[in-house]
Amino acid sequence: xxxxxxxxxxxxxxxxxxxxxxxxxxxxxxxxxxxxxxxxxxxxxxxxxxxxxxxxxxxxxxxxxxxxxxxxxxxxxxxxxxxxxxxxxxxxxxxxxxxxxxxxxxxxxxxxxxxxxxxxxxxxxxxxxxxxxxxxxxxxxxxxxxxxxxxxxxxxxxxxxxxxxxxxxxxxxxxxxxxxxxxxxxxxxxxxxxxxxxxxxxxxxxxxxxxxxxxxxxxxxxxxxxxxxxxxxxxxxxxxxxxxxxxxxxxxxxxxxxxxxxxxxxxxxxxxxxxxxxxxxxxxxxxxxxxxxxxxxxxxxxxxxxxxxxxxxxxxxxxxxxxxxxxxxxxxxxxxxxxxxxxxxxxxxxxxxxxxxxxxxxxxxxxxxxx
Amino acid sequence: xxxxxxxxxxxxxxxxxxxxxxxxxxxxxxxxxxxxxxxxxxxxxxxxxxxxxxxxxxxxxxxxxxxxxxxxxxxxxxxxxxxxxxxxxxxxxxxxxxxxxxxxxxxxxxxxxxxxxxxxxxxxxxxxxxxxxxxxxxxxxxxxxxxxxxxxxxxxxxxxxxxxxxxxxxxxxxxxxxxxxxxxxxxxxxxxxxxxxxxxxxxxxxxxxxxxxxxxxxxxxxxxxxxxxxxxxxxxxxxxxxxxxxxxxxxxxxxxxxxxxxxxxxxxxxxxxxxxxxxxxxxxxxxxxxxxxxxxxxxxxxxxxxxxxxxxxxxxxxxxxxxxxxxxxxxxxxxxxx
Numbered sequence: 001x002x003x004x005x006x007x008x009x010x011x012x013x014x015x016x017x018x019x020x021x022x023x024x025x026x027x028x029x030x031x032x033x034x035x036x037x038x039x040x041x042x043x044x045x046x047x048x049x050x051x052x053x054x055x056x057x058x059x060x061x062x063x064x065x066x067x068x069x070x071x072x073x074x075x076x077x078x079x080x081x082x083x084x085x086x087x088x089x090x091x092x093x094x095x096x097x098x099x100x101x102x103x104x105x106x107x108x109x110x111x112x113x114x115x116x117x118x119x120x121x122x123x124x125x126x127x128x129x130x131x132x133x134x135x136x137x138x139x140x141x142x143x144x145x146x147x148x149x150x151x152x153x154x155x156x157x158x159x160x161x162x163x164x165x166x167x168x169x170x171x172x173x174x175x176x177x178x179x180x181x182x183x184x185x186x187x188x189x190x191x192x193x194x195x196x197x198x199x200x201x202x203x204x205x206x207x208x209x210x211x212x213x214x215x216x217x218x219x220x221x222x223x224x225x226x227x228x229x230x231x232x233x234x235x236x237x238x239x240x241x242x243x244x245x246x247x248x249x250x251x252x253x254x255x256x257x258x259x260x261x262x263x264x265x266x267x268x269x270x271x272x273x274x275x276x277x278x279x280x281x282x283x284x285x286x287x288x289x290x291x292x293x294x295x296x297x298x299x300x301x302x303x304x305x306x307x308x309x310x311x312x313x314x315x316x317x318x319x320x321x322x323x324x325x326x327x328x329x330x331x332x333x334x335x336x337x338x339x340x341x342x343x344x345x346x347x348x349x350x351x352x353x354x355x356x357x358x359x360x361x362x363x364x365x366x367x368x369x370x371x
Numbered sequence: 372x373x374x375x376x377x378x379x380x381x382x383x384x385x386x387x388x389x390x391x392x393x394x395x396x397x398x399x400x401x402x403x404x405x406x407x408x409x410x411x412x413x414x415x416x417x418x419x420x421x422x423x424x425x426x427x428x429x430x431x432x433x434x435x436x437x438x439x440x441x442x443x444x445x446x447x448x449x450x451x452x453x454x455x456x457x458x459x460x461x462x463x464x465x466x467x468x469x470x471x472x473x474x475x476x477x478x479x480x481x482x483x484x485x486x487x488x489x490x491x492x493x494x495x496x497x498x499x500x501x502x503x504x505x506x507x508x509x510x511x512x513x514x515x516x517x518x519x520x521x522x523x524x525x526x527x528x529x530x531x532x533x534x535x536x537x538x539x540x541x542x543x544x545x546x547x548x549x550x551x552x553x554x555x556x557x558x559x560x561x562x563x564x565x566x567x568x569x570x571x572x573x574x575x576x577x578x579x580x581x582x583x584x585x586x587x588x589x590x591x592x593x594x595x596x597x598x599x600x601x602x603x604x605x606x607x608x609x610x611x612x613x614x615x616x617x618x619x620x621x622x623x624x625x626x627x628x629x630x631x632x633x634x635x636x637x638x639x640x641x642x643x644x645x646x647x648x649x650x651x652x653x654x655x656x657x658x659x660x661x662x663x664x665x666x667x668x669x670x671x672x673x674x675x676x677x678x679x680x681x682x683x684x685x686x687x688x689x690x691x692x693x694x695x696x697x698x699x700x701x702x703x704x705x706x707x708x709x
Contacts, residue, residue, distance in 0.1 A: 073686070093419065097423075217455070220456055221463065315452045315456050321412075324411050325425075327412060328419075329420060329421075330687050333575055334576030334577075
């Protein structure tokens with residue numbers, strides 16, 4: 001053995017790497033995949049299932065898919081896979097609905113501005129946050145004029161809104177408007193002023209006691225009877241109000257849960273400092289309560305975002321509604337899978353981002369309660 | 372209490388305003404477009420094209436009415452309605468007319484206070500079978516297994532039909548059309564039954580549609596047509612006669628292409644009356660003199676519209692059947708313009 005000729009002072013022999021079977025990928029596989037006969041069988045079975053599922057899926061999804069056909073018939077003539085042409089040809093429709101083509105830059109602009117307006121709200125390290133925040137506050141007004149027109153911009157009726165733009169509009173409005181309203185309701189419900197308390201309780205219990213779809217029906221049909229014929233109160237605005245109220249009632253209860261968790265000592269300490277009610281709530285209680293409520297609040301928001309698809313029942317065409325009218329075109333009939341996958345991807349990206357943001361926020365704020 | 376009485380007063384004012392408001396036609400002329408309720412998507416009957424415009428057998432009626440009023444078929448705005456909102460939208464005045472494959476029934480006429488102005492498609496429950504089964508008539512279906520949507524009138528119609536004809540069948544319960552399609556294609560049932568137009572549309576999505584046939588028997592009545600609300604007969608007449616002109620135009624051989632020529636040179640006075648070169652029939656309805664000409668030029672006559680969106684040459688592939696002109700043995704029939 002050559003080893004015998006190697007000279008090392010006692011105690012200075014460098015550490016040898018572990019034997020080949022005991023390190024790296026092999027070790028990991030031995031420990032995790034083949035640690036016992038049962039596990040070995042399960043692993044092999046798993047690999048076999050993946051082998052069965054993945055190639056046909058890839059085949060259908062990409063390899064045999066058609067991207068540039070003019071109709072379903074053409075797709076099926078050319079290949080046996082997915083017919084993504086329907087999504088590509090109808091992409092603009094799925095994004096903008098019936099918004100006039102030459103005015104779609106307004107939708108794009110308001111989307112970009114939305115991102116800009118959200119930065120100072122979402123990230124507290126944004127530079128010039130205070131000034132930026134003012135922009136965020138006036139953004140809803142800007143967006144309204146951009147989307148609906150007015151002030152020199154050509155007006156567009158909300159009946160032309162649709163697709164992803166509609167989902168985002170309803171979702172973001174509902175989310176942004178319902179949080180402050182929900183907090184106010186939660187405080188109202190815990191208020192010592194009887195009138196305030198009763199109003200809050202009635203509102204919350206009434207809204208929570210009724211399904212969203214019922215409120216949407218009220219918005220779309222019942223309200224018309226109270227308005228003189230001919231006067232047209234924008235259907236989308238009615239829906240936005242209903243969605244906001246609905247979500248606010250849920251947020252109120254989530255926030256109230258957070259408020260309940262704040263020990264009485266915190267209130268008393270704040271009062272002993274001589275803080276007014278609003279200062280006590282704003283500086284001491286709410287920051288803690290909201291922090292605890294984050295998972296619940298985000299939960300409600302994600303639920304709300306997905307519930308926006310219900311508007312299809314009152315004839316507003318969100319991506320799901322549009323897919324119905326697209327599939328009714330004899331050119332694209334029968335391609336529901338492709339459209340549904342596209343819509344699923346859109347919703348997954350939206351909801352997953354919200355979920356990740358909430359985790360980021362929780363980590364950033366973990367000051368005492370996190371385990 | 373004060374709030375309540377104020378509310379009632381406001382409602383009363385609204386009620387007065389409603390009765391005092393001008394006729395539907397005047398409203399439409401004032402706003403400059405026709406507001407038409409369509410469905411959110413039924414194959415061939417209402418769909419959005421690649422440019423995002425509503426097209427189909429039902430929107431074509433809206434376009435003809437708009438053309439009759441304005442001489443411009445593009446002056447229509449569409450409101451997509453669902454089965455649940457369609458009647459409320461019409462009754463509340465949000466839309467001026469509804470063209471959304473809606474079945475004409477007594478209760479919708481009398482109880483919901485709506486006026487069906489005619490029938491533009493006679494639908495009914497039919498049967499689809501694989502060609503390989505070799506069945507030529509529904510009467511040969513004794514002992515067949517049938518895919519049927521549960522809890523619908525189609526289920527009851529099916530039971531009635533088989534009982535009347537002393538036959539037995541095995542129901543295979545399904546929930547939705549998509550489920551029915553999958554089950555039928557997988558061979559879990561010999562027969563799939565639903566409305567004939569739905570069967571045709573479903574068949575059009577098969578990889579080999581020609582391997583399946585629709586049987587000739589139709590076992591229920593579903594007359595579909597455009598409708599308006601009670602209370603404005605003039606408006607009802609306008610929509611009714613626009614539809615009638617489309618039907619008459621086919622009978623008399625007037626098409627979108629030859630309408631202008633026919634209006635000038637046709638020998639048949641019925642054609643001249645209809646197209647506005649004789650008589651004063653447009654103004655009788657409160658419309659322009661050439662209303663009929665405009666309606667026909669908007670999208671062609673009834674037959675042309677049928678062939679373009681749902682006819683035998685489209686992927687939907689519906690035969691005229693009951694919807695042929697009465698002279699060809701169908702039910703499509705228009706009273707005379709005179």
